[in-house]
Structure formats: structure tokens, C-alpha cells
Amino acid sequence: MTTMMQEFKQSIIVSIWFVFLTFPLVVVRVNTMNNVVEWRWMNMVWIAAGSFVLSYLWRYMLARKLVQKKVEEAGGDTRGKLQILLEDESFRYKAMGVLLIVALIYPQVFDTYQTTIMISALIYVVLGLGLNINVGLAGMLDLGYVAFFGIGAYTFAIINHHFDVSFWLMLPVGGLVGCLFGIILGFPILRLRGDYLAIVTLGFGMIFKVVMENWTALSFGPSGIANIDKPGLFGLDMNLASHTNYIYYIMIAMVVFTIIVTNRLKNSRIGRAWIALREDEIACVAMGIDMARTKLSAYALGAFWAGMVGVLFASKTTFINPASFTFMESAIILSIVVLGGMGSILGVILGAFILILLPEYMRAFSEYRMLAFGAAMVLMMIFRPQGIISGLRQKYEYKGLKGQSNDG
Amino acid sequence: MADKKHKLLEVKGLTMDFGGLRAVDSVSLEIHEGEIAALIGPNGAGKTTFFNCVTGIYNPTKGDVLLHPKGLKTRRLNGLKPNKVTEMGLARTFQNIRLFQEMTVLENVMIGRHCRTKSGIFRSIIRDKSVREEERQIVETSYRLLEKVGLEDFANEFSKNLPYGAQRRLEIARAMATDPFLLLLDEPAAGMNPQETDELVHLIRKISSEDKIAILLIEHDMKLVMNISDPIYVMEYGKKIAEGTPQQIKDNPKVIEAYLGDDDDA
Ligand SMILES: Nc1ncnc2c1ncn2[C@@H]1O[C@H](COP(=O)(O)OP(=O)(O)OP(=O)(O)O)[C@@H](O)[C@H]1O
Numbered sequence A: 001m002t003t004m005m006q007e008f009k010q011s012i013i014v015s016i017w018f019v020f021l022t023f024p025l026v027v028v029r030v031n032t033m034n035n036v037v038e039w040r041w042m043n044m045v046w047i048a049a050g051s052f053v054l055s056y057l058w059r060y061m062l063a064r065k066l067v068q069k070k071v072e073e074a075g076g077d078t079r080g081k082l083q084i085l086l087e088d089e090s091f092r093y094k095a096m097g098v099l100l101i102v103a104l105i106y107p108q109v110f111d112t113y114q115t116t117i118m119i120s121a122l123i124y125v126v127l128g129l130g131l132n133i134n135v136g137l138a139g140m141l142d143l144g145y146v147a148f149f150g151i152g153a154y155t156f157a158i159i160n161h162h163f164d165v166s167f168w169l170m171l172p173v174g175g176l177v178g179c180l181f182g183i184i185l186g187f188p189i190l191r192l193r194g195d196y197l198a199i200v201t202l203g204f205g206m207i208f209k210v211v212m213e214n215w216t217a218l219s220f221g222p223s224g225i226a227n228i229d230k231p232g233l234f235g236l237d238m239n240l241a242s243h244t245n246y247i248y249y250i251m252i253a254m255v256v257f258t259i260i261v262t263n264r265l266k267n268s269r270i271g272r273a274w275i276a277l278r279e280d281e282i283a284c285v286a287m288g289i290d291m292a293r294t295k296l297s298a299y300a301l302g303a304f305w306a307g308m309v310g311v312l313f314a315s316k317t318t319f320i321n322p323a324s325f326t327f328m329e330s331a332i333i334l335s336i337v338v339l340g341g342m343g344s345i346l347g348v349i350l351g352a353f354i355l356i357l358l359p360e361y362m363r364a365f366s367e368y369r370m371l372a373f374g375a376a377m378v379l380m381m382i383f384r385p386q387g388i389i390s391g392l393r394q395k396y397e398y399k400g401l402k403g404q405s406n407d408g
Numbered sequence B: 001m002a003d004k005k006h007k008l009l010e011v012k013g014l015t016m017d018f019g020g021l022r023a024v025d026s027v028s029l030e031i032h033e034g035e036i037a038a039l040i041g042p043n044g045a046g047k048t049t050f051f052n053c054v055t056g057i058y059n060p061t062k063g064d065v066l067l068h069p070k071g072l073k074t075r076r077l078n079g080l081k082p083n084k085v086t087e088m089g090l091a092r093t094f095q096n097i098r099l100f101q102e103m104t105v106l107e108n109v110m111i112g113r114h115c116r117t118k119s120g121i122f123r124s125i126i127r128d129k130s131v132r133e134e135e136r137q138i139v140e141t142s143y144r145l146l147e148k149v150g151l152e153d154f155a156n157e158f159s160k161n162l163p164y165g166a167q168r169r170l171e172i173a174r175a176m177a178t179d180p181f182l183l184l185l186d187e188p189a190a191g192m193n194p195q196e197t198d199e200l201v202h203l204i205r206k207i208s209s210e211d212k213i214a215i216l217l218i219e220h221d222m223k224l225v226m227n228i229s230d231p232i233y234v235m236e237y238g239k240k241i242a243e244g245t246p247q248q249i250k251d252n253p254k255v256i257e258a259y260l261g262d263d264d265d266a
């Protein structure tokens, strides 16, 4: 209680300081037209209130973090209420059921514009889940992930342009081509770690874009490829609205598929090897795990999802050019994984919705988007470095020898 | 002294240079079936480096590391990757504990089973019957090992939350999950209180007699070493300066000097 009083006092002092410092700037103004001094007292009130609230919040969060750390050091339980709820399996199934129903009726309730926004959020969900394999599970930073997304999109666009192969056939092909490039690009980075890995993967992303911009014979350069086929449904003719809904449902199916597969992988022999590699490379190889193979498999599988959803992206927009695959995209996908919680499937989904939908609905602030992005990331790193939801691990019971699935 | 016991590990003239520093200087030793051998020596003598050379973490500058698994042909370990060495049946623990912190205690042990199981990516996604059966066996084997080291109650805790002594025992369980016939323990008793050390002695004996695993351990706790190991090898400044039974080592003037000379900074 006394500490709270103290923080209250501290915050008041901070706000007085701020008022004092900003007083000449925001309160006093000399109106040169009429030669009078204007006193804008209202500004002072705003500054005082604002700095007080922010300072108090900051202190409160720091204090809370300190308390949590103490509890943790004493071996206590630091899980938040949400985390505890999520570890309850029946709750998780119920929640998933409700979410799925909401997702299915969504386009019936909302208009085409809303559905389109939702589709792009879902695309980022799949991208986030894919990158989560590299970054969250296997612990390999990848700043050029968008290249695999682009490879999937261009594979479909080019083959569709020349040979008129349909979306459904190309969907798995796009994934596999992504996989293939994942393995090819995976080899040179096997021995890299940390900063070097970040720089080299960043380079891959850049190289992809530059190649697509300049290899005109293949990619038609910066002007891109237009008139890509939309996904067909038994040759049915569809208007724009129903087509959007159709793509939306394909996207939902893809998200469900991704969740099931990544969740299974995460709690398999392979997934455990990935996490072990992330935790301690030397111990991991000393326990008999083949590092090269494990890293390549993580890279290939991460790239698979990007390649596959790339095909859908090309098909949805019917037009692609290199401008869609900038470093910015890689950064957003990475932020989704970090913000949501590395290794946590539910966290990544939440992260994608927050980072894609919020800016969409706050168009008014779109100019400050990058600013808010940066601030959010810095605050996240300070107060909740594990992300919104930290990765849960499977719990096993020996009695009856059944592994009980228990993760997000 | 040992009469016709099967030789499991044979190290001949092992040398490891770090730039100008010779951390291990032509060390030779042999581990036989059923032995609990110890490698002792003052700080910086090169014991851990010796382990790292044998287990493939470092590639030795000179010398041979030969493994003679029972009933199989001899394998030269030099230049093999650590995971290959582990597959050959030689497992280890680390002096500075290297557990997978964000994994549960049980999962840490399950990682040890990786090289003895084989479900790949596709089968793990489909999760067919044989995969589920394999998973069940991994869990069962790992759980048994946790029982052996007395950590079964913590199976679903994160390993980083375990007390120090328990973390060391977990490292032993994890190494044993790889089905080794030779176990290298790097200072297993470091940081343990006397009671925990007693339990550890008991555990090491049990591993040796019940599981028929030969053991080579590095340890600074002389009481423990003299109590359980025979033979004992002594290193100083990278060189092997003595070997023999506990009694021989205790009486060896070179060893006494090495330890007394080191006493002022101990
Ligand atoms: N990777 C390395 N690069 C350079 N020098 C090293 C490396 N590893 C060990 N050394 C050096 O080799 C020597 C032997 O170190 P080592 O860790 O093997 O000693 P140790 O006998 O295990 O000692 P301790 O009892 O303190 O664990 C030391 O001088 C150490 O500084």
C-alpha cells in the first residue's frame, strides 16, 4: 500500500515536472497579430493529466513485473488468469468451437469489405504460423520470410499465365516449391546464428525482390502479372461478393489445416527436436539429434505454408508484382510471431489479428502506424517478453500411458 | 589389474590445441566394461576438454578415440559429429548444466530417445498407429528413467524450475535415454549438498550395476571419487600424471604435489 502511495506521489512529481518543462511551449503563445499573450490553460491540464496517467501506468507495470519475478524466484506460479484458463483442455475445446462458428457465419453477417479485410488477416495468420515453426519453435530468426510467400505467389502466377493450370492444382505445388527453396536456402545458413543469420536471411528476402524486378522474361518485372485466375468451384460463375465469401472459406479451411498440422508437429518427435535445438544447440547434438537435418526440416516446413498461402494471395488479388513482397511484410510477420508469443499457436493467431485488423480499423491513425508498431514492440519487450501468450508444453500422464495434449 | 574385461573405450595420445594453448597433451586411457572410472585434476587441467574431444564437440588435434562396442566392430570416433558419437552408444552430461529450459522435465528425457526412434515429419502429421505406439513407448521409457533418478513427481514442470541438484540428475536421465553403454559425467556432484551427494553415489552405483553402463566421471569431490571409482586418472596442465586405484592415487607424490600446489587458489 505504501508503495502505491509512493508511486502516486512520484507520478504527481513527474506530471508537475512535465507541466513545468512544457509550459513555455504549449501554454504561452504570443499572438503577433494582435500583440497579446494567449494563455492556453487547457493544454496544461491535458499535459498534467496525460503525463500523470502514463507515469502511473508505467510504474504500476514495472512493479507488477517485479512482483512476478519475485514469485518466480520463489518457485511460485506466475501464470496469468488467461494462461491458466488456456491450460484447461475442455475450455480450450469449447473456445475453439465457438471461434469456429463465429468464423463460419462471419461473411453472412458482415459485408464484402469486412470479409476482404478478414481474408488478409487470415493470410497473415497462416504466414505467422509458418514462421512460428522457424522462429518460435526452432529458434532460427528469419528476416526474409516473405520471399517464400512471393515464391508461392509467383509460381502460381507464372504457371497460370503460361499454362492455365488451376488454383486447386497449384495450391500444393506452391507449398512444395516453397519447401524446395526453403531447403536450398537452408543449406548455406546451417552454421549461422544470431546476427549473421539475421543478415543473411534479410539478404534472401532482398534478393528475391530484386530478381523478380529484373528478370523480366520470367516475372514481367515491376509491372507484374495480371489476370491471374481466381479459385474456381466446378466452373461456377460467381459475382464479386460470393467469390469473396468463397475465398474466405478456403482461407478458413487453410487456417484450420495449418493449426492442426503445426499443433501435431509441435508435440511430435520432430517438434521436440526443434524446440531442443532452440533451447541449446550443443546439448541438442550431444543428445543424438542431427542438427543439419533438424534445421532444414524446420526451414522447409516453415517455407511450405508461406508458399501455399502465396498461391492463394495471387489468386485472390489476381495481380501480383514485386512491390507486394517487401521487407516490410517480413517485419510484420515476424512481429506477429514475437508479439503473439513465440511457439504459441493461439498467441500467433491473436498477434495476427491485432497487427493486421487494428491498423485497418484505425485508418485515421494510419500515418502513425509504424510509430505505434515500434512503441508496441518496445513496450512488449519490456513488460512481456514472452509475448501475449507463452508457448504451453504438452503434459503427459504415465497412468494408462496416454499423452494428454495440452497446448495452445 | 583387471582380468580380461572387455575394453569399451580406448583413447590413444589425445591432444587438443587451442591456438598456442595445449589443453590436452597426449592423454591415453582405457575404460573397461563394468568400470566406474574417474578423471580428476586441478581446475583448468583439461578434463572437460578431454570429454569434448571424445564426444565430438571438438575435433582433436592429434590422437585416436576408438570405441569397441560389444559384439560390433571397432569405430574410430575422431571427426564424427556429436550426434553420431551418441548414436554409437556414448552419452554425456555437462559441467555447466545444459538442460532444455523451456521444456518439461519429461520432455527433456524424451529428447534423449530421439536417436532411438524414427517417426518422420509426414508420419508425425498423420499420427498413425505406429507413431502413437512409438510416442507411448518414448513416454514410458522416459518416465521410467525419471523414476530411476527420483524426478517423476516433477515430470510436467519446466526443467528450469528444478533445484540445482535435481537438474544434475535430470541431465543423467536424459543422457541415459540415448541407450548408452558408456556414460561420461562432468562434475555430477558440483553444487550438491552432502545428502544429495550421497544419493548421487547411490544412483551412480545403481546405473553401473543394474543398467550395466560403464561410467567415466570428472569430479572435484575427493571423498566421492575415492569412494566409488576405480581406476582413477589424474590430469594436470593437459597431461596425464597418474593412474591407479584410489589407494595408489592417494599415495602418489605427483598427485599430492599437483593438489597441494593448487591449494592456495582452491
Ligand atoms: N574453446 C576453448 N578455447 C580456448 N581455450 C579453451 C577452450 N576450452 C577450454 N580452454 C582452455 O583449456 C584449458 C582446460 O580447460 P578445461 O575446461 O578442459 O579444464 P577442466 O579441467 O575441465 O577445469 P575445471 O575443473 O575448472 O572444469 C583451460 O586453460 C581453458 O581456458
Ligand SMILES: [Mg+2]
Pocket (backbone or CB within 6 Å): B047, B048, B049, B095
Ligand atoms: Mg571442466
